[in-house]
Every structure is written in structure tokens, then in C-alpha cells.
Amino acid sequence: MGQLHLLRLMSMQRQRRRREAQAPGSRDGMFASRTKRKRSPCQQDGDSLAHEKKMYRGPGLPEDIWHHIHSLLPMRDAARAASVSRAFLHSWRCHPTLTFSSESLGLNENACGKDGLASVFSSKVGHILAMHSGIGLKTLQIHVPSYFNTKDYCYLNSWLQTALTPGTEELTLILHPLKGKYNFPDSLLSNGSGESIRYIHLVRCSFHSAATLGCLRSLTRLHLCLVRITGEELECLLCNSLALERLEVRYCNRIVCLKVPCRLQQLSYLEVIGGGRLEVIDNEAPNLSSFMFGGDNDVRLSLSETLQMKRLTIQRSGSVFYARTKLPSMMPNLVALTLRSGREAGTPMLHSKFLHLRHLSISLNGVPFSPGYDYLSLANFLNAAPSLETFHLDVWQQHMKHVSIFTDSSDLRQNEEHQHHSLKSVTIKDFCCAKSLVELTLHVVERTTSLECMTLEAPQSILRCSDRDNKSGRCFPMDRDVLMEARRAILAIRRYIEPKVPSTVKLQVLEPCSCNDV
Structure with a gap:
């Protein structure tokens, strides 16, 4: 357009x-x-x-x-405009954003074949960089396609050396899984070339020697994914990045100890996911306010300054139990908490409180999730958060193993010891007919005086007919067992929950699309 x-x-x-x-x-x-x-x-x-x-x-x-x-034009449109406009020809040579990928270069694998595409890709990138003066380049993105030959990595070094100038602010280099290993030349960030860099995003490459690394005084965000780098090399990189505000480390399996130095006074967000050899996360940055951790291996967390922590996400088994028993004393000022777990033993009743917690999201998605887990025990978590405003629960189970409300609907338990005066919005996704889940939902409905809206969503298709990417116009077929459980869930909502919802509460029940009835 x-x-x-x-x-x-x-x-x-x-x-x-x-x-x-x-x-x-x-x-x-x-x-x-x-x-x-x-x-x-x-x-x-x-x-x-x-x-x-x-x-x-x-x-x-x-x-x-x-x-x-x-x-403001995308790179392909900017190049086309430069071919017909003298005014654009000069500005094209100073275009601030260069994005190299199969899509941006208009390459079609079916038309050229993999061998031909690799040659065309290299030729096009080389030609564009030769035309570009390097002046005014702010953002460089290179998405190396899967058909790119490992023997052509020498071209990659040349492209980076040509494109990275003292004015470059953003660098993204993404490689697809290949047999060869590409070593990112950290020397390109020395001699003043890295002083203007604000964002670095590296995927599937190596970053080894940091001896020649210059000062990255403008770097505010660093994102490493599947990068072969040791903890010592990363620490050296961080010590040269004193303006860093956001650090994301994902699946960097060579890191055993991730140490964040206290010199990073501006660091406010830390994300660590995966890492098969990771044993310790030692953070000394004093102003960290958001932390996201994911991984099932037993990692020791050493967070020196936790009073500043406002937002926390944990993705590992037992995270709900860990959060309830450890976090109130460790991070008393949490405002938003997200927990994702595949196995849980239950949520205990304790005297400790999350006095400032306003947003809670829990995802229990084991396949299958422990049939002995008591969903009603999550009421103990809600009772410990008197300021809670929003509660999101995802209870996806491919095969429901819990006792069904239709099997035993007698003696529904109630927790009448607490009332919730701040909770306004509740969402339960992939609702099932488990008796303890119905009991938890009734607890929220009956014991929350401030409730404004509740959304209960039965299991849905992975790809829905309303999704923008769905060109077929129909929902992806649901497994028969999942579809039957979705229908039982809707019946449980209509029979046991809907009659208890006050008229002042907006109840939204999301059923599976009718596409699945065919």
C-alpha cells in the first residue's frame, strides 16, 4: 500500500x-x-x-x-522506487534499514532450486551492500536461509564487515540449523563500530573470544538464542555493556553459571530459558524488576536484590508450590506473577501473603496432568493475595483423568473462610468437567464480591476458522476425545456454574466452533 x-x-x-x-x-x-x-x-x-x-x-x-x-518503505519497495526516481536513488544508498531474507529478496525455492537460491541470495545481498554507502544504516537484519551453504560463511563475514558502521544501532543475525558452525567475529564490534549498537540479537552461532571486544556503551538489549557461549564469555560481554536494560538468554547450553555483575545498574529485565547444563543464576544487578525463568533442571537462583522485583515468570514443574511457599518472603512486592507447570503436588494453606500481587496467571498443562491434583487448592493462592485483580488459569489436558463432576456431584466442597474484595476478572481456559475445577470456579463465583466478568473457555481447535492465517476457512479437526470433553465441560458450566453467577457479573462461555460438528 x-x-x-x-x-x-x-x-x-x-x-x-x-x-x-x-x-x-x-x-x-x-x-x-x-x-x-x-x-x-x-x-x-x-x-x-x-x-x-x-x-x-x-x-x-x-x-x-x-x-x-x-x-518508511519496506526494503523491496524502497529498492523499486530507487530504480524509477532520481530523488530516491540517493536516499536508497543511505536507507536506514536493510533486511536480508528469502522473503525480503523475493526468492522462491520452487522456481530456482536450493543450489540456485544460495547463489542468488549471495549475489543479491552483495549487490545491495555494494550499492549502499553505509551512511545512515541504523538496522541490519540477516536471516540466513536453510539452503545457504556453510562454505559461504566467508560471504557472511564480508557482509557484516561492510554493513556494520559506527552509526549502526540494531543487529539481528539468525541462522537456521546447519551442520557447520559459524563464529560471530566479535572484532566487528571493536574499533568504534560497536559504540552505537543498541540491540544485538544472535541465533545459532558461536561467540567465543571476548578479548578484543570494545566498549558497547550504547547497548540496551541483548538477546542470545542457541548461541554457543560460555558463562565466562557472557560475563565479559556484560561487563562491556554498562547501559544494558534487557538481557535474554535462551537455550545456550554451554553456560553452567550465569553471573550478572553488579555494574549493570540499568538492567531491569532478565530472561533465562533452557540451558541443559545451567546450574546457577547469580544476579547482582541491583535494579532488576522483571525476571523470567524456564527449565526443568534444578537451577539454584541467587537473586541478591529482590525487593525491587515486580514481575516474575517461572516455567518449570512444581512452580506453583515453589511460588506459594518461597516467594512471599523472597519477593514481597510482586505485582504480576505467571506460573507454568507440568506437575504439581498441591497448593498448601499458609499464613504468608502476597500483599501487592494484582495479576496472577497459572498454566497447568501436563500430558496428562497429575490426576491427583486438587484444583480447589488454588483457592489458597487466591486467599493469600488480597489485592488480586485478575486471575487467569489454563488447565489443558489432552486426556482428562480427574474425577468428573458427572461421576460424583455430591458433597461439593466450599471454602467459606475468605472473601475476595479486589478480584474483578477471571478467565479459565480449556475448562474441563473435573469436579475439583468446578468447585474452584464456584468458590470464585460465590466468595468474590468485586467480580465483574468471568470467561470460561472449553477446549478449542488448534487453528480456528476465524484465525487470520487460516486460509481454508474451517477449523482444524479436533481429536474426538477432546471434542467430547469440550462438550461435557460446556454441560458442566450450564448445569452447575451458570445458575450461581450473579446478574451483576458478565459471564462469557466459549464453546467449540460448529465446524467440528461435521
Whole structure:
């Protein structure tokens, strides 16, 4: 759409220039009139079209505005515009964003074949970088495709060396799984080239020697995924990045001890996921307020300053029990807590409180989840959070093993010791007909005086007919057992919960799409 509007603007400007050139009294118009007398109409039209096809000068806009318009175009559109506009040709050589991928270069694997694509990819990237002056480049993204040959890594070094300049602010390098190993040349970030870098995102490469690494004084975000780097090398990198605000480390399996130095005064967000050899996370950054940790291996967390912690996400088995028993004393000022667990033993009743917790999200998604788990025990968590405003629960089970409410609907338990005066919104996703889950839902309905809305969602298709990416127009077929459980869940909601919901509460029940009935 951006290119279409641009071409319309250029067409309007061409028409205006023609009218001005042909206006009476205009010097250009008099010259044009004499020229017309000397040539035939066919010659005039042919010459005019040929000239416009060759290069359009562009409308009479200030150069800085013209460059700004060009910088907003995607790379492919910007390159096309540069081929027809003299005004854009100069700004193309200073385009602030270069994104190299099969999609951005318009490469089709079916048309060229893998061997041909690798050659075309290298040729196109090399040509664009040769045309680009390197001036004004802010963002460089290279998504190395799967058909790229490992023997061509020398080209990758050359591209990075050409593109990375003292003005570059963002660098993204993503490699697909290959047999070879690419070593990112950290020397490219030395000699002043890395001083302007604000964001580095590396995927599937190695980062080894940090001896020649210069000061990354502008780096505010570092994202490493599947990067072969040791804990010592990462620590050296961090010590050269004193402005860092956000650190994300995912599946970097060579790290045994992740140490975040106290020199990182600006660091507020830390994310560590996976890492098969990871044993210790030692954070000394004093102002960390958001922490996300995921992984089932037994990792020792050493978080020196936890009073600043406002948002915490834990993804590992037993996280609900761990959070309830450990966090109130460790992180008393938590505001938002997200827990994802595949195995749980139950949530104990304790005297400790989450006095400031306002948002709680729990996902229990074991396959199958422990049939002995008591969902009603989560009421103990709610009771410990007097300021809680939103509660989201996901209880996905491919095969429901809990006692069904339809098997035993007698003696429904109640917890009448507490009332919730702040809880406003509750969502339970993948609702099932487990008796203890019905009991938990009734507890929320009956003991919450502030409740405004409740959403209960039965299991749904993985890909729904309403999804934007679904071109078939139909929901992805659900497994028969899952579909039957979804129907039992809806029946349990209608029979046991809906009659108890006060008229002041907005109840939304999401059923499976009718596509699954066929």
C-alpha cells in the first residue's frame, strides 16, 4: 500500500509539472512549444515516455522530507522506487534499514532450486551492500536461509564487515540449523563500530573470544538464542555493556553459571530459558524488576536484590508450590506473577501473603496432568493475595483423568473462610468437567464480591476458522476425545456454574466452533 500511494503522488506531480511547462508565458513552455513544432507527435510522446521510464526526477519536496518518506518503505519497495526516481536513488544508498531474507529478496525455492537460491541470495545481498554507502544504516537484519551453504560463511563475514558502521544501532543475525558452525567475529564490534549498537540479537552461532571486544556503551538489549557461549564469555560481554536494560538468554547450553555483575545498574529485565547444563543464576544487578525463568533442571537462583522485583515468570514443574511457599518472603512486592507447570503436588494453606500481587496467571498443562491434583487448592493462592485483580488459569489436558463432576456431584466442597474484595476478572481456559475445577470456579463465583466478568473457555481447535492465517476457512479437526470433553465441560458450566453467577457479573462461555460438528 505504501508503494501504491507513493506512485500516485509521483504521477500527480508529473501532471502538475507538465501543466506548468505548457502554461502561457512560461519560458519552459515557450521552449516546449518550439520543440513540438520541430518533431512529430509520435516522436514527442515516445521521447517523453522513454525519458520518464529511464528516471523520474521526483516531486519538488525538501530533501530531508523526501528521504524520510523513502525510509518508511519496506526494503523491496524502497529498492523499486530507487530504480524509477532520481530523488530516491540517493536516499536508497543511505536507507536506514536493510533486511536480508528469502522473503525480503523475493526468492522462491520452487522456481530456482536450493543450489540456485544460495547463489542468488549471495549475489543479491552483495549487490545491495555494494550499492549502499553505509551512511545512515541504523538496522541490519540477516536471516540466513536453510539452503545457504556453510562454505559461504566467508560471504557472511564480508557482509557484516561492510554493513556494520559506527552509526549502526540494531543487529539481528539468525541462522537456521546447519551442520557447520559459524563464529560471530566479535572484532566487528571493536574499533568504534560497536559504540552505537543498541540491540544485538544472535541465533545459532558461536561467540567465543571476548578479548578484543570494545566498549558497547550504547547497548540496551541483548538477546542470545542457541548461541554457543560460555558463562565466562557472557560475563565479559556484560561487563562491556554498562547501559544494558534487557538481557535474554535462551537455550545456550554451554553456560553452567550465569553471573550478572553488579555494574549493570540499568538492567531491569532478565530472561533465562533452557540451558541443559545451567546450574546457577547469580544476579547482582541491583535494579532488576522483571525476571523470567524456564527449565526443568534444578537451577539454584541467587537473586541478591529482590525487593525491587515486580514481575516474575517461572516455567518449570512444581512452580506453583515453589511460588506459594518461597516467594512471599523472597519477593514481597510482586505485582504480576505467571506460573507454568507440568506437575504439581498441591497448593498448601499458609499464613504468608502476597500483599501487592494484582495479576496472577497459572498454566497447568501436563500430558496428562497429575490426576491427583486438587484444583480447589488454588483457592489458597487466591486467599493469600488480597489485592488480586485478575486471575487467569489454563488447565489443558489432552486426556482428562480427574474425577468428573458427572461421576460424583455430591458433597461439593466450599471454602467459606475468605472473601475476595479486589478480584474483578477471571478467565479459565480449556475448562474441563473435573469436579475439583468446578468447585474452584464456584468458590470464585460465590466468595468474590468485586467480580465483574468471568470467561470460561472449553477446549478449542488448534487453528480456528476465524484465525487470520487460516486460509481454508474451517477449523482444524479436533481429536474426538477432546471434542467430547469440550462438550461435557460446556454441560458442566450450564448445569452447575451458570445458575450461581450473579446478574451483576458478565459471564462469557466459549464453546467449540460448529465446524467440528461435521
